[in-house]
Amino acid sequence: MKILLIEFRDITHPEAGGAEVVLQQVFRRIVAAGHQVDYLCNHYPGAAREELRDGLRILRRGRQPYFNFLVPWVYRRELRRHNYDVIVEGIDKVPFNMPWFERRVPVACIVPHLFGTTVFREASKPVAAYVYLLERTIGRAYRHSLFSVLSESTKADLRGRGLPAANIRVIRSGLTQEDYSAPAVKPRGEHPLLLYVGRLKRYKGIELGFDALARLRGKFPRLEYAIAGGGDYLPELQRQVAARGLAEHVSFRGFVSHAEKVALMQRADLLLYTSPKEGWGLSVIEANACGTPVVASDSPGLQESVRDGVTGFLVPHGDATALARRMDQLLSEPALYASFRRAALDWAHSFTWERASAETLALLEEARRRGPAPA
DSSP: OEEEEEOSOOTTSTTOOHHHHHHHHHHHHHHHTTOEEEEEEOOOTTOOSEEEETTEEEEEOSOGGGHHHHHHHHIIIIIGGGOOSEEEEEOSSOOOOGGGTOSSSOEEEEESOOOGGGHHHHSOHHHHHHHHHHHTTHHHHTTTOOEEESSHHHHHHHHHTTOOGGGEEEOOOOOOGGGOOOOSOOOOOSSOEEEEESOOOGGGOTTHHHHHHHHHTTTOTTOEEEEEOOOTTHHHHHHHHHHTTOTTTEEEEESOOHHHHHHHHHHOSEEEEOOSOOSOOHHHHHHHHTTOOEEEESOTTHHHHSOBTTTEEEEOTTOHHHHHHHHHHHHHOHHHHHHHHHHHHHHHTTOOHHHHHHHHHHHHHHHHHHOSOOO
């Protein structure tokens, strides 16, 4: 097949996250299986206009703020002539609504998660309303499209927008197993390390960890909360740390390489993930693969990547007292911690990119067989 993949960012973008990792890992394997993939995304300073990466032809056009408006114009002007068999939209910002602009080619969608009303916690009211209203078009624009989602919660979200359940497949992300390993023994030291890895955005709820940290520092005087990643919420997080007198307990590691991330996950005692909504939670599985349990919000997506009471704990979102209690429990009970650690490793080993790419390819082949939406 000739496939056009459309997403705001590619894996090299400075703000790339889990969604871009999934697309790169899945579609590089689809290319290796003999298919052709063009990857249309926005341009960022210093990037090449076009490049070949892992067999994917990366096409960077326009800038992020207006990229979704540019996509139909770029498609009509230079890409339609390639006669693609299927168009794939990665919808994790706003939809491109390609079924409204291309009636001859089937459109399939890969959706990590949708913002819904949570966007109002992250963006200004005008921007949040813009994203919210564009998401509202999904039920009409894609009513004949096939969807791949990472979790049952995102499937339920799409069904609530009027899309038929028969058109939605839950395809879990994979994990590059050889990139991760766990120390044979994780010493219980006097310097416990909590870890967050990901983008620093308002909606991630990272500051909830500060509330829990403040409750535990009396019992664990050398407790550290390491925050790895970059994003526009960094100055506010730094301000809150200073205002709460937590500077000795919180470290901002900035952007870290993959090897540095793995080393941090291997060293960490717990991964914290306190966002109100996730598509899945790839960092959860990565931490589990390093033998690190997770304490997370009982939120969509995270409810499925964290096996509550087995590989970690889920707590009501926003409840810092419950968060601190579960953290304390795992840090204070070695036998419980060891059992969670073993279960986390078993859980993480069940995820492979080969399975994820095979299931995605089957979805795209089905979309091609079905053909474009009826006029």
